[in-house]
Amino acid sequence: MKTITFIGNGNMALSIAKGLKNSYKIEVVGRNLEKMEKFEKELGVDIEKALMDGFNVEDKTVIFCVKPANVDEVATRIRGKARVIYSVLAGTSLQKLRQNLHPHAIVRAMPNLAASVGKSMTTLTGDEEFKEEAKELLGAIGTTLWLGSEKELDIATALAGSGPAYLTLIAEALADGAVKQGMRRDDAMVTVRGLFEGFGALIQDIHPALLKDAVMSPGGTTAAGYSALEDGNVRASCMNAIESAYKKAVELSK
DSSP: OOEEEEEOOSHHHHHHHHHHTTTSEEEEEESOHHHHHHHHHHHTSOOEEEESTTEEOTTOEEEEOSOGGGHHHHHHHEESOOSEEEEOOTTOOHHHHHHHHOOSOEEEEEOOGGGGGTOEEEEEEEOGGGHHHHHHHHHTTEEEEEOSOHHHHHHHIIIIITHHHHHHHHHHHHHHHHHHTTOOHHHHHHHHHHHHHHHHHHTTTSOHHHHHHHHOOTTSHHHHHHHHHHHTTHHHHHHHHHHHHHHHHHHHTO
16 A cells, blocks of 8 residues: 655644545654644554654655645755655745755645545646646545646635635524524524535536526525625625635745
8 A cells, every 4th residue: 555644744634634544554744743643543543653853755755734834944854855745735836845845746735624524625736747646646535626827726725725614604604694583503503514515516517606596586585685695795705705815825925
């Protein structure tokens, strides 16, 4: 079984490892053995563990999961030239990663937390010779899309990478609205979960505008609720969220 080496052991690393653990042997490199043992327990399978200082990445397939601000420091702690590094760091350019880590090849990947249940939407860009391998590897945790530029990846970071946080706000607000009108909290949450599951299946094949038109009958309940969302500038706020997150990704890359 092929080994995948994770440098970093935070939430994103754990989510990706959960998606890969049945197909790959997992090795985790970090600063703190106790935290890596906690990682192993939450993952539910035995892993190889190594401390970061002096760790040799020579010819390894690495998933790089540290905080963007820590790239320079981590680069001084490890040695060797990795076969390929798959970086999941937001706003951290291929150029910066090459200059600091000196791998044979590099791919930027932007998964999201749904990786832990095999439903991540992961965008990719980088060295073309690893395009198919990247799609196969990250395909183990969901859907992949190879993009032609880092700019597109940074936009996708704002959309799919950060998107789960936006949707949690929508889900919570809808449930709160139902509770406000008199529905029990538990029932509201069951209803919202079912709503998201069904909508996720429908949107695979039907454009959102067509779904909206199919639900919205003249003078009906949906039209009334939809009008309230427009009054609250929900559409503009969603568009502004993508813009703000993209600008932040660009800022981090400088």
